[in-house]
Amino acid sequence: MYRFAKRFDGVGGSEIRKIFGLLAVPDMISFAGGNPSPELFPEETLAEISEEIIAENGKSVLQYGGTLGVPAFIELLKYRNEDIMKETDDLVVLSGSSQGIDFFAHTMIEKGDVILAESPSFLGALQTFRLADADIKTVSMQPDGIDTAELEEKIKQYNPKFLYTIPTFQNPSGITMSGQKRQKVYDTCEKYGVLILEDDPYAELRYSGQPLESIKSYDQSGIVCKLASFSKTISPGLRVGYAIAHKDIIAKFNLLKQGADVHTSNLTQAMVMEFLKRGYYDGHVKMLCAEYKKQRDAMCGAIDKYFPQDAVRTDPEGGLFVWVTLPEKVNAREVFDACVAQKVAFVVGPPFFAEGGHENTLRMNFSMPTIPDIEKGVERMGQIIREFV
């Protein structure tokens, strides 16, 4: 009936969204979502802050604002990112880092352009790239991040516009790119004139190991666009993230943002700004890390205890996800159906692979379930997987 644009052909919406309905079933233990825990939202502090903002600055906060963001907030973010911002860089506040993925795609991709993504990668980004008419080619992941030899081969083969990477506690695999590889990825892309979209929303949620430099910190040539977000550290509902990139790229984002939403909500920008300025942020992130660490340890421990030995899991040092590769012959979709019947859910792996395949993989989230549910749910999953093996 409708003459929809061709770009929608074959793009059917995320499989994760489709299973959300299932998760509303009472008593379902879900490792499927990817949300931060609502139990840990700083609700009271944000209620206090927002009331004060409207009482004291209602006239400006409730008015339209500048497209790049609230000036004082931009300054604060630039100050906090001093170590990675270059002289030619600029910063734009975004309505979540998803908006940065969308803007970068629409700034750079023309129909049929090849882009490179990690395999597996974030579903939301893959869908955005498809809707922007990109031809997505993939590069394998290793335990310490993207396969850099394959990256160079694929760059030579396809001359891609950019590489999309989630270097820290990747969604979905939980893998972190080593420091050495960050440098190598930057050098390789710089050598061949390939841009890098560095999507790093989980970097601050580290529970073990040492913090690593952002790829953006190596960027002497203006090839890296870095996306950051307060979705996982404060609240995703506030929709506040930002991009740091060469000012010419930010100028294009500015144009796109005028058409997309004029600007990110003044109120939520001011709320995040005050949360930072009043010194709540660092303590809050520390608390999140302490809580999520317990949940991660519970999940990894339970997988080691209950899953068959030849099921291999990643060892995430942070973030929200563990990735499991089942024995070759086990189909995760069949395991999923059997698990849902026993009221435990996860996400099957294949949709995260732009090129398909990998039927024996799955993603498990540990931020949403309680520790007793993690123990119970993983035990149940383990029994079912053993039957398939």
Ligand SMILES: Cc1ncc(COP(=O)(O)O)c(C=O)c1O
């Ligand atoms: C890798 C990655 N990038 C971006 C996002 C989107 O985050 P935001 O809420 O900042 O738009 C997510 C959310 O799950 C994600 O996993």
